[in-house]
Amino acid sequence: MRTRLVVLLALGMLGVLALPAAARAWANGPDGGNGFGTHDWILAQANRLAAAKRAGWVDLAVALPHTDDPDTVFHDFYYHVYERWNGHHYGDAPKKVSSWYAKALTDRRAKRWRAASVDVGILAHYVGDLCQPMHTDQTALEDTVHSSYEDVVDNLTTSASSLQSWAHFDGYQPPGNVTGFAVTLASASHKDYSALVRDYAAHGWDDATVRAITRRSLDRAANAMADLLIALRKGAPGGGSTGGGGGSGGEALAQVAASVSNAHPAQYASVTAKATCTDAKGKPVSGVKVTFTWRYKTTTPEETLTTGSSGVASCTRSIGAATTGYYVSIGVSATLKGVTKTASTGFTPR
Numbered sequence: 309m310r311t312r313l314v315v316l317l318a319l320g321m322l323g324v325l326a327l328p329a330a331a332r333a334w335a336n337g338p339d340g341g342n343g344f345g346t347h348d349w350i351l352a353q354a355n356r357l358a359a360a361k362r363a364g365w366v367d368l369a370v371a372l373p374h375t376d377d378p379d380t381v382f383h384d385f386y387y388h389v390y391e392r393w394n395g396h397h398y399g400d401a402p403k404k405v406s407s408w409y410a411k412a413l414t415d416r417r418a419k420r421w422r423a424a425s426v427d428v429g430i431l432a433h434y435v436g437d438l439c440q441p442m443h444t445d446q447t448a449l450e451d452t453v454h455s456s457y458e459d460v461v462d463n464l465t466t467s468a469s470s471l472q473s474w475a476h477f478d479g480y481q482p483p484g485n486v487t488g489f490a491v492t493l494a495s496a497s498h499k500d501y502s503a504l505v506r507d508y509a510a511h512g513w514d515d516a517t518v519r520a521i522t523r524r525s526l527d528r529a530a531n532a533m534a535d536l537l538i539a540l541r542k543g544a545p546g547g548g549s550t551g552g553g554g555g556s557g558g559e560a561l562a563q564v565a566a567s568v569s570n571a572h573p574a575q576y577a578s579v580t581a582k583a584t585c586t587d588a589k590g591k592p593v594s595g596v597k598v599t600f601t602w603r604y605k606t607t608t609p610e611e612t613l614t615t616g617s618s619g620v621a622s623c624t625r626s627i628g629a630a631t632t633g634y635y636v637s638i639g640v641s642a643t644l645k646g647v648t649k650t651a652s653t654g655f656t657p658r
């Protein structure tokens with residue numbers, strides 16, 4: 309209680325302006341997301357609530373470092389929101405909720421417990437974002453308070469034991485079709501959008517309505533995740549598709565990110581270099597021509613591929629007898645409609 313009071317006082321004195329700008333999501337705690345933040349809190353509470361149905365199966369030590377991956381690794385921000393009100397049609401978080409649920413189910417069925425914990429860590433991010441009312445609509449006023457609000461909540465959810473009383477198990481409601489389940493969450497969340505934005509902009513955290521909405525939102529997120537964990541434990545199919553991205557081809561290329569499947573491959577191994585192309589909103593862009601240039605010590609092969617609807621182009625090659633200990637950089641050059649973006653990755657044969 310005392311610590312919380314101090315935190316609240318400190319926040320009051322800092323005022324909202326002094327808080328750093330954050331990603332468009334519940335914040336992720338310190339250390340680039342791998343500290344404990346709101347997304348971690350939601351999953352930790354969900355696992356606690358699911359234990360009421362003997363379904364607290366998540367290995368939190370494995371899962372929690374991944375709750376921030378959508379913000380810090382995937383950057384797929386289009387899928388962190390769902391705006392279908394007031395004439396908007398933007399974002400598709402339910403699609404990711406559905407596909408990560410399906411992946412977790414597949415991994416559990418194959419007894420890949422570690423992978424399943426990683427999957428639900430990621431799943432919890434998209435579920436949590438949908439339960440942040442500000443992820444269900446957009447207004448100019450919201451833009452001025454979004455990050456500050458999330459940072460305030462982040463400072464209240466700094467460990468699994470923070471605010472435990474805010475998450476009460478409301479019983480198991482089978483999610484059924486997981487996409488529909490996620491849309492229902494967004495609808496419930498959206499009911500609080502206007503009041504949250506208006507009151508937070510006017511009074512900050514020092515407002516009973518803001519606090520009540522926050523408590524309700526976090527409770528909703530924890531219970532929704534608990535329902536999904538229980539459904540996974542029961543092996544409920546979820547009716548989801550495992551489909552990927554959904555680039556529609558009309559977007560402009562804004563960014564390419566490059567990665568490699570193995571940073572220290574043995575000689576004669578196959579290595580896959582991957583380029584992920586996104587537009588300004590983080591949505592995958594299809595139809596991008598991507599040239600991969602593999603700079604070995606003595607040769608520089610190139611290969612050009614085209615991204616599909618997931619915005620990804622993958623180039624797999626055997627590295628042959630590449631010189632051990634010599635860093636092979638892989639240049640990635642992505643071009644669409646005259647716009648070129650570059651990135652690089654690489655590996656060191658061992």
Ligand SMILES: [Zn+2]
Pocket residue numbers: 332333334378379388433437
């Ligand atoms: Zn997010």
